[in-house]
Amino acid sequence: MKRGFYDVVISGAGVSGLGLAALLKKSPLFKSRSVLVLDRTLPNILPAMDPKEEGGNRSEKSRPYSNRIYALNESSLEVLQRTGAWEVVCDEYRHWPAYRMVTLDSKSPSGFTSFPSSSLESDERIEKPVAHFLESEVIVSSLLKVIQDSPHKVTDTVSMNKNEITGIQRNQSSIQLTLEGGQTIETSLLVGAEGYKSNVRKLAKMKCYQHEYHHHALVGTLSVECSDGNRAAWQRFLPSGPIASLPLNRDTASLVLFAEKSNLDELITKTESEIVEQLNAYWSEDYGDNFQFTGALKILSRGLNGITGSPEAEEPKPPMIRSVDKSTLATFPVGFGHASHYVQPNIALIGDAAHRIHPLAGQGANLSLLDCEVLSTQVEEALGKGENPGKYSSLLEYERKAQKHNLTTQLFCDLIYRMYGTNSAPVVALRSLASIGVNNLEMVNKSLVHWASSGKNAYKT
């Protein structure tokens, strides 16, 4: 091996960068190959949680929850299982499965949807979780553990370095990188995984369409009271933007509130009890007084119940917020981004560097982990044929598969955001009709559950 040469260099040690590094490390083809992960701030590994702490149940709280919570779907779980990181999550950290996702429309009581539509109380109809909720730092720590826990330290595939790339230069079949501090290294494949402000994307002059949504997201940890053991994720669409409650354990949930930044900043300055009162009002207040079609929609819903034989559904009751941990409240900008190309010869983008999505459906990290799977497969295929891992035709295959699925998901979330961002009566009627259909038509409901809990099939063509 040439000094200063790495088969793959990954810039960014977030979910996508570490996900790809962990997958490559697992590959037999990388036994004698090298991967370098660079990040300007290397993440820490969380200490393992003591199972004896809370009656042996790590899903309960033995340390405060962080405010960055991800809803991982079945496909992401499979990727983490393949790397060995999911075992670390289960053995050393915590996660919380949810069996139902409920969305409510504050402009229309008939406009709620439930995925799956079965009642939470009827345990026999609950098959498998629709999502697993866990902290971003748990995913990162578990991936770091499988990357670093190597019995063969001398021949370790993955090394990590706190550094940033300041320049790139193309050679015939490789890229030469200049790092901060002046050091130069060379690689067959440079991967940009630095999030939506990707450095590699800029250095390689790869075009990216971007826009910011007009609101920010406020996140934080809530103490909640609910009747279903907190096994559902909730979202209510308000005229000011959606509010979500993501379950973390029986009585703890993570808040995501989308609104204009000035309104969120003002809310944070209030006392804890004022914040709790305001948040509970967001979950219960009726904003539908200008809506003419409520009665007609109820009749339609009853009619459909009669045809399909399903029981008449009442608008579900979301958890009641008891308290909020003010120290965990923080705001994030929310935007849309789409790189017109994910690849160039010897260069690839993954995760938010390639696509930024509105977080209302919790799909960003899921798309990122699927990118890792598809790109690692292409790299392995190229190496298996004795080719360069950065071979353009092979990278184009990754782009083709990933872009199709990612863009469809991004546009779907954008459409939902726009459909629920208006108070126009015909649009409210339209989305209420869609909700009634989703609740009553089993096939539609099942397809949507499948879409939300697994994105994998879309990649298979």
Ligand SMILES: Cc1cc2nc3c(=O)[nH]c(=O)nc-3n(C[C@H](O)[C@H](O)[C@H](O)COP(=O)(O)OP(=O)(O)OC[C@H]3O[C@@H](n4cnc5c(N)ncnc54)[C@H](O)[C@@H]3O)c2cc1C
């Ligand atoms: C409020 C909110 C809620 C969300 N909820 C969900 C959810 O429930 N489910 C879900 O799937 N997704 C969710 N997302 C999306 C999710 O956070 C992202 O899609 C995901 O973090 C992307 O991972 P990434 O590794 O591509 O980028 P990042 O997580 O942003 O990681 C980028 C890494 O690159 C490093 N870096 C940055 N610049 C440089 C540089 N110049 N040089 C070297 N290193 C650099 C950073 O330090 C970081 O470690 C949410 C997003 C927001 C804003």
